[in-house]
Structures are given as structure tokens and as C-alpha cells.
Amino acid sequence: MLNQKDVAFIESIFTFWNRLNPLQKSLILGNAMPVNYARGENIHSGENDCIGVLLIKSGELRTYMLSEDGREITLYRLTQGDVCILSASCILKSITFEVLIDASTDSEVLLINSSIFQQICDANIYAENFSYKMAADRFSDVMWAMQQILFMSFDKRLALFLVDELSRNGKDSIALTHEQIAKYVGSAREVVSRMLKYFENEGLVKLSRGAVTVIDKDRLGKLT
């Protein structure tokens, strides 16, 4: 089911690999499943949903919270080589909250289902410790997001998002609607549109349908 590259990928990501016995290794390899997600697809939707650990081969997963009135707050994003552990939060007894996870681009992952991974973690302290370390990494991400959301004025937040996007995609423009940007920065579409219009009037960006082109990256960067 897995090719040689997948096996090498798992061995490189799971830093506890050498601590597993042969049976545990073959249990993981025999149960790791390549899965593709389409852009926008929901992977994990909170309560009672515990599909397993995801090793990201390509693409990007976005983890977020959803309010009662449907507002989304992006907590962090995972990309190639990252491990998504909160999609297996039922394994970690100390994790008592629920988040949502979507594929934000077409993504290829290896999925190791929760009951198999639980079995490994119960039997092998190094595997369990790896999982809790991954959770602590995400804790750090969430604290960063929280500081952005709580303490930064919105112009800074939006400018930071745009600058981050450019450095990620290596282009001059960002192919996202205001609605999508609002989801990423945890705000409302109206607020994003207003601020982008302000940025345009300031000569920082140029707006077009479904895209924001940055025309003065230096000045935008100074806002952040």
C-alpha cells in the first residue's frame, strides 16, 4: 500500500521510530493510508471525530475554531512535513477541546488511524511523548495566534497576513477573496474589505476580483 518514499517519510517524521519494536513498526506501516483531500474539504469537525494522526506530504491544512454565529478563527496551518495530532485528540487525554481542520489547498497526507496509534502510544512511552510534544508545538502556535487576535490592531494584523502570504507563495498577489481573507485572519468580510480599501487608497495594494496585488511591500511591511 505504501511505496518506499512513504515509508522513508514516516521514518523521518516519527523521531521515536528507533524506539519501536519490529511489531510496532509493521503495525504502523501496515495501517498508514495515503489520503488526498481537495482544497476546502473538511477533515476533522470536532466532537466525536477522531480519524487519526496525519503526516502531511504536500499541501496545507488549516486548524480553526468556530463560534456559535459561524465566525472562524484560524489557529494555525500545517504544511509539508508537519504532523497533525489534533485530528487524533481522543488519544491524548489532556486535550479536552475540539477544533476544526480543513484542507486549505489540495493536500496529500498519510493517515494512521486513531486506534492503531493509540495502541502504539499505550505500549510505547516514546510514541506517547512524541504526540504530547506535537501538541505542545501547537499550543505555541495557538498562543501566537491569540496574541495576534487580542492585542494587535487590525491594520497590523491584515498587513502581517498579506506579507506572510507573499513570502509563502513567492508572488506579488494573493488569490483570495475578502471573505476568505476574513476567515484566515479571524475577522468579518466587511472589516477586511474596509481595511483593504484603505490600503488601496494609501497606495499599498491594488484590488481586483478575487485577488489582492501588493504594490508597496516595503511600506506594507512597516505596518506590521
Place this chain on the structure above:
Amino acid sequence: MLNQKDVAFIESIFTFWNRLNPLQKSLILGNAMPVNYARGENIHSGENDCIGVLLIKSGELRTYMLSEDGREITLYRLTQGDVCILSASCILKSITFEVLIDASTDSEVLLINSSIFQQICDANIYAENFSYKMAADRFSDVMWAMQQILFMSFDKRLALFLVDELSRNGKDSIALTHEQIAKYVGSAREVVSRMLKYFENEGLVKLSRGAVTVIDKDRLGKLT
């Protein structure tokens, strides 16, 4: 330095105790230090501050974030029997953020300094795993706080705080100033005062100097 009760306390809190060798046990016991903090005292103030692991014998510690303009956001509180691990965050490589920790009441703790605890964690995977589990517990606390802050309207948040305080202290009133309540709920004093005045007009609470007396707990509870 430690009395028998302190030793038993450590053994009951550190669930990895039986996984330690005699040398590691005596290293912890020989370096655990009883410390008293006065109400309001700062215990940990972020960067470069890594005093060690705190085992709380009595009292309450409050962990919070501070914005550039001095606003405080309470993340969680720890009480008797809890372990404060973020005061030793330098030990956990996955924890890359900084928080502040104050004693919110007079508190007695046992302090195990960071370098000793680091030595134990480096040598003993069960101790390290315990620390990361504690961090994951706090992750869950922070996610809860974040949901409160981001998604609840302020009347709900304040009502929830008051109801929680009553169930904690077993009384009818809360001996805190509006300023202190504002710190706990992550808001401004003016906002708290205005909402409390509104609650008073609604016949839910009675305000007096330095205290809030709840006179209709049922209706207040319905707000939450």
C-alpha cells in the same frame, strides 16, 4: 528541608515517581524548596525567567498574558494539587511563548528548580512525558479561555465569572474590586463597572466598596 507531608505530596503529584531511580528521587527531594508567595506577588514574568516547576500546596496562581498597552488576559488559574509547568518553560523545547504568573492569593508551593528538573527530564522519558502532559492540560485551559474571550458577549462572560467565583468561595459575595475583576476577565475596568451597574439595575447583584454581592444567582446563572 522538606517534612514528611511535603515528601508525600511530591510523590502523589509526580505520577512518574515509581519510574525514577533512587538517585533521581533524592535529587528531586534534595532540591525541592518550600516557597511562600504573598497575594499579588509576581512569580514569573516571561522572557529569560525560568525558575522551575511549582507544586501548589495551597493558594492560587493566575497565569496571564500582557499586551503592549498593559491589558491583562487571564489564561487559567492553578490551585492546590496543581503543577505549574510554564514557570519552567525553558525545559520544554516545544513551548516557545511566554506568559506571566502571579499569586492571586497567599500561596504555598514547592519549587523544584529548572536545571534539576531538566536533568531529570533529560534522563527519564516518564518525567519528560509528565511535563508535556501538564503543558497539554494548560493548552486545554487556554483554548477554553480563548473561546470565552472571542466568542461570548461580555454580559455572559462577566456573569459566568461571578457564578464561578461563588461556587469557588462558597459565599454570596465576591471580595474583588472592579479593577481586579477586569483583570480576571480580560477586560477594562470601565467596561466591568458599566456591566455590573447594569446587573445591579436588573436586580442581579448589589455593589459595595470592594465587593459584589449576588442577590439573584439563578437569573445570573441563566445569563451564562
